[in-house]
Amino acid sequence: SRHDPYISIHVRRGRDYIEYCQSNFQYDLSKCLPTTQELASKLHHLRMADGRLQGLPVYVSTDEDRPAELSEFRALGWQVLDHQALGSSGALGIFGPWMMDQVFMSEAYLLIGVQTNSFSRVGAYRQEVWNGKRAVLV
Numbered sequence: 001s002r003h004d005p006y007i008s009i010h011v012r013r014g015r016d017y018i019e020y021c022q023s024n025f026q027y028d029l030s031k032c033l034p035t036t037q038e039l040a041s042k043l044h045h046l047r048m049a050d051g052r053l054q055g056l057p058v059y060v061s062t063d064e065d066r067p068a069e070l071s072e073f074r075a076l077g078w079q080v081l082d083h084q085a086l087g088s089s090g091a092l093g094i095f096g097p098w099m100m101d102q103v104f105m106s107e108a109y110l111l112i113g114v115q116t117n118s119f120s121r122v123g124a125y126r127q128e129v130w131n132g133k134r135a136v137l138v
Contacts (some may be wrong), residue, residue: 006057008108009039009078010101010120015066017117025116032116034138037071042112042138056109068122102126111135 011034021032030038032038047053058078064070073080081104083089083097098119105111105123113120115137124135 003107004057005052005109006059006124007043007110008059008061008105008127009043009111010061010105010111010113010117010123011036011039011064012119013062013066013069014112016065017063021116030138032114034114036069039112039138040076042136046110046136047111053110059104059108061105106131109133113137 005024005135013121018033021029025032034042043053043058058076060073060078060080062073062080064073064080070080081101083100086100088096089097101119101130102123105113106126108127111123113124113135115121120137124137127133127135
């Protein structure tokens with residue numbers, strides 16, 4: 001591996017996506033918008049089943065912008081990829097953050113994504129097919 005192993009979590013939380021989920025998954029919102037605690041629980045169970053995941057750092061790719069939610073990620077010890085601080089758009093153009101997220105997701109030791117999100121599914125495909133690594137969609 002070119003880098004130390006890590007776990008990547010992709011979670012879409014933009015206002016447009018929240019509206020989409022509320023309209024299309026109103027009876028089972030967790031399929032589209034899993035809470036941070038649901039993601040943490042999934043990660044906990046995966047770590048219990050595979051000791052190699054213990055101690056690996058967790059990085060979150062997200063469009064979440066609510067301070068309370070970002071604080072919740074950080075309280076769990078997860079690092080949030082901050083494209084504003086990284087200058088991703090300035091360096092790579094408007095799609096730079098998305099491209100960086102996809103590369104970052106595909107290089108992870110484990111990717112956790114959301115099954116109803118096409119961006120997560122593409123990341124999972126790249127993770128499994130291109131790199132022969134594991135992806136879990138919640």
